[in-house]
Amino acid sequence: MPQSDHGQARKQRFQERLNVLHDTALHRRLKHHLPAAFNERWTRRHWIHASLFVTIGALVATIVPGFSNAIDASLPSSHSTLALPLPPLSLARLGETPGDSWQILRVQRGQTLSDLFEAAGVPATVMHRVLEHPGTREALTKLRPGAEIAFDLPVNGALRTIRFDRDASHRVELALQGDQIREKVLERSTSTRTVVTSGEITSSLYAAARRAGLSPSAIATMTDDIFKYDIDFSKDLQQGDRFSVVMDETWREGERIDTSKVLAATFTTGGKTYTGFRFERNGKSEYFDLNGRPLKKSFIRSPIQFARLSSNFGSRRHPVLGTMRMHKGVDYAARTGTPIMAAGDARVQFAGVQRGYGNVVILDHGRGHSTLYGHMSRFGGYRTGQRVNQGDIIGYVGSTGLATGPHLHYEFRVNGQHRNPLSVTMPPAEPLKGAELAAFRAQTSPAMARIQGMEQLIYADAGTAPKDDKRTASVTPPPAPAPAGKRG
Template sequence: MSQPDHGHARKRRFQERLHLLHDTALHRKLKHHLPAAFNERWTRRHWIHASLFATIGALAATIVPGFSNAIDSSLPSAHSTLALPLPPLALGPRSGTPGDSWQILRVEPGQTLSTLFETAGVPATVMHRVLEHPGAREVLTKLRPGAEIAFDLPVDGQLRALRFDRDPSHRVELSLQGDRIREQVLERATTTRTVVASGEIRSSLYASAVKAGLTPSAINTMTDEIFKYDIDFSREVQPGDRFSVVMDETWREGERIDTSKILAATFSTGGKTYTGFRFERGGKAEYYDLNGRPLKKSFIRMPIPFARLSSSFGSRRHPILGTMRMHKGVDYAARTGTPIMAAGDARVQFAGTQRGYGNVVILDHGRGYTTLYGHMSRFGNIRTGQRVNQGTVIGYVGSTGMATGPHLHYEFRVNGQHRNPLSVTMPPPEPLKGAELAAFRAQTSPAMARIRGMEALIYADAGKEAPAATSTAAAATPARDSNG
C-alpha cells in the first residue's frame, strides 16, 4: 500500500472512533435525564398505559376534524354572489317624456325674472317669447319672494315647458311646441279656516307674533295697515303689551300658503286697547274700530318717506327772487326720483306744468280739501280726472320750476285757503252709518267674542304674571272650501 492510501485509512478510523465516543456520551446524557421507564426494560403496566394513550390519540384524530367540519358548515357564508339578468342599456338619452326633468326655483328677495331664467340656463329670447303669451307677463313679473317657478329642461337644454302659480287655486303650465305655446290651467283645491292667535310681547313684537302663529305677511298687515295710524311700533310697544288676531288661513295640499287676511285684531299698549275689524264698504275692504269709524285717517301728514323738512310754512325770503313773500306750503328735501304719495283718497284735478311750480299735481279730496305737489321730475301713472287712493305714487321728486335743488313743495288747502300741513286739524273720516253700521256690527260681534274667549283662556289669572309663551287655537268656524 502506498503512503497516501495509508494516511487516508488512518484518518477514516479516527473519525469512526470519534463518532462512537459522541454517541456513547449522548446515550449517557439521555439516560440520565429521561424517566426510568425509558431507561429500563418495559413492564406489562408500561405497555398497557402506552396502548391506552395510543387509542385515545387515534380517537381524537378521528373525531376532531369531523366536528370542525360540522361547525364550519353550520355558519353562514360571509358573502354570496347571485347572478341576475339586467335589462339592456338605452342607447340614447331620455326625451319626449313630460315631467322627467323639472327644475324648481324658489324666488329669493331681490331676484328678477331675468335672473331666474338665467339661473335655469334659459336664454333671454325664450323668456321674452313666454312673456308675449297672454296673461303671462302680468303674473311672472310680479312673483313675490317665496313663490316657485319650474322649468322643464330635458337633456338637450331647450325649455320644453314652464310652470307657475297664477293664484293660490290655479297653476299654469305653458308648453313650448315649436312656434306655438300651449297653455294648460290646473285647478288646485284649497281650504280656508278661521283661527284665533293671541300673545304677549316678551322680547319683541315680531318674535312673539311668530310664536303665536302669525306669518310675516300677517304681522305686516297688523302693523302697517291696521294700527299704523294709532300706534308707533318703533317706540311705543313695550314688553307686556298684548295682541290678538282673528284671521283666515288658506291651506293647499297640507301647506299653509296665506294668512294675510286678518278679519279682526286688538292691540293693548300703554293701558289702552285698540281694535280693528275688516269690513267691505262699496266693494273696498278697509279696517274700522269697534264703533265703525275708519282706522285710516283722511290724510297723511308727510306724503314723502325719508325726507328732511327744509322750509316751513309762513313768510320767508324767496331763495331765487330774493324778496320777502308768503311760503304757502312746506318743502321736503329729498333725492331726485324719490316717490311722492297721494296724501289721501282723491280725484286728480290737475297734472301738468304750472309757472314756478314746474311739474305739479293737484288732488281734490272732496268736502273742500285739496293738496298740491310741486317741482316733480316726472309724473306717476296718473291722468287728470282719475281716482287715486291714499298712498298711490303720483310723481317723483325733482327740481323743475323755480327751485334751487331737488325737493317737494307740498300745499294743503281748505276751501281755497292755504293751511299749514304740519299743524292743520285733519278732517275725521266718515264713519259707517245706517244699514252699513248694522251689517258691520253683525259681522264683528262673533269675531270679538272669539278674541275675548281666547284671551280669557290664556290670561285667566290676571293677578299672576302672564305666560311668556303664546297660544294659538282654531276658532269655531269650520274649514271651508275656498272656492265655495
C-alpha cells in the same frame, strides 16, 4: 519530411499529453471530494437512505399540487364579458316621457325671473318667448319668495314645459311645441279656516308675531293698515304689550299657503286697547274701529317719508326773489328723485307746469279739500282726471320752477283757502251708517267675542301666563292634515 511539418507534429503530440495529464489530475480531485457512496460499492445503509429520499420526494410531488388547487379554489374564478346587441330605444323613450325630467325650483328672496331661468339652464330667448304668452307675464313677474316654478327639461336640454301657480287654486302648464305654446290650467283644491291667535311682546313685535303664527304680510297688515294711525310702532311699544288677530288660513294639499287676510285685530299698549275690523265698503276692503269709524285717516301729515322740514308756513323772504312774501305751504328738503305720495284719496285736478311751481300736481279730495305738490323733477304717471289712492306715488322731488335746491313744496287748501298742513284739523273719515253699519256690527260681533274668549283664556291669570305665550284657536273645522304647532 520538411522541417516545418516535423516541428508541427511534435507540438501536437506534446499538447495531447498535457490534456491527458490534466484530465487525470481533475479525476483525482473530484474523487477526493465526492461522498464515499459514489467512489465505492454501495452498502445496505446507502440503499436504505436512497429509498427514503425517493419516498419523501414522491410524497412532496403528490401533496404540493393539492395545496395549489385549494388556494386556487378559494379565489373567485375569472369571468369573460360578452358584448350583446341591445334593442333600439322607442321614440317615446328617446323623447323622454313627460314628467320624468322635472327640475323644481323655489323662489328665493332677491331672485329674479332671469335668475330662475338661468339656474335651470334655460336661455333668455326662451324666457322672453314664454313671457309673450297671454297672461303669463303678470303671473311670473309677481312670484313671491317660496313660490314654486318647475321646468320640464329632457336629455337634450331644450325646455319642453314650464309649470307655475297662477294663484292659490290654479296651476298653469305651458308646453312648448315647435313655434306654438299650449296652455293647460289645472285646478288645485284649497280650503280656508278662520283662526284666532294671540301673543305678548317681550323682545320685539316681529318676534312675538312670528311665534304667534303670523306671516310677514299679516304683520305688515297689522302695523301698516290697521294700527298705523294710532300706534307709533317705533316708539310706543313696550314689554307686556299684547295683540290678538282673527285671520283666514288657506291650506292646499296639507300646506298652509296664505295667512295674509286679517279679519280683525286688537292691540293693547300703554293701558289702552285699539281695535280694527275688516269690512267691505263700495267694493273696497277697509278697516274700521268697533264703532264703525274708519281707521284710515283722510290725510297723512307728510307726503314724504323721513324728510326734513326746511321752510314753515307763514310770511318769509323768498329765497329766489328776495322779497317778503307769504309762504302758503311747507317745504320738505329731500334728494332729487325721492318719491312723493298722495296725502289722501283724490282725483287729479291738474298735472303739468305752472309758473313758479315748476312741475306741479294738484289733487281734489272732495268736500272742499285739495293739496298741491310743487317743484317735482318728474311725474308719477297720473294724468288729469284720474283717481289716486292715499299713498300712491304721484311724482318725485326736484327743483323745477323757482327753487334753489331739490325739495317739495306742499300746500293744503280748504275751500280755496291755504291752511298750515302741520296744524290744520284734518277732516274725519266718513263713518259707516244705516244698513252698512248694521251689517258691519253683525259681521264683527262674533270676531270680537272670539278675541275676548281667547284673551280671557290666556291672560285670565296674568301672574301665571308665560311670557311670549302664543295660542291659536280654530273657528272652523281644520282641514286634514292639521298643521303643526300649538293650538288652544
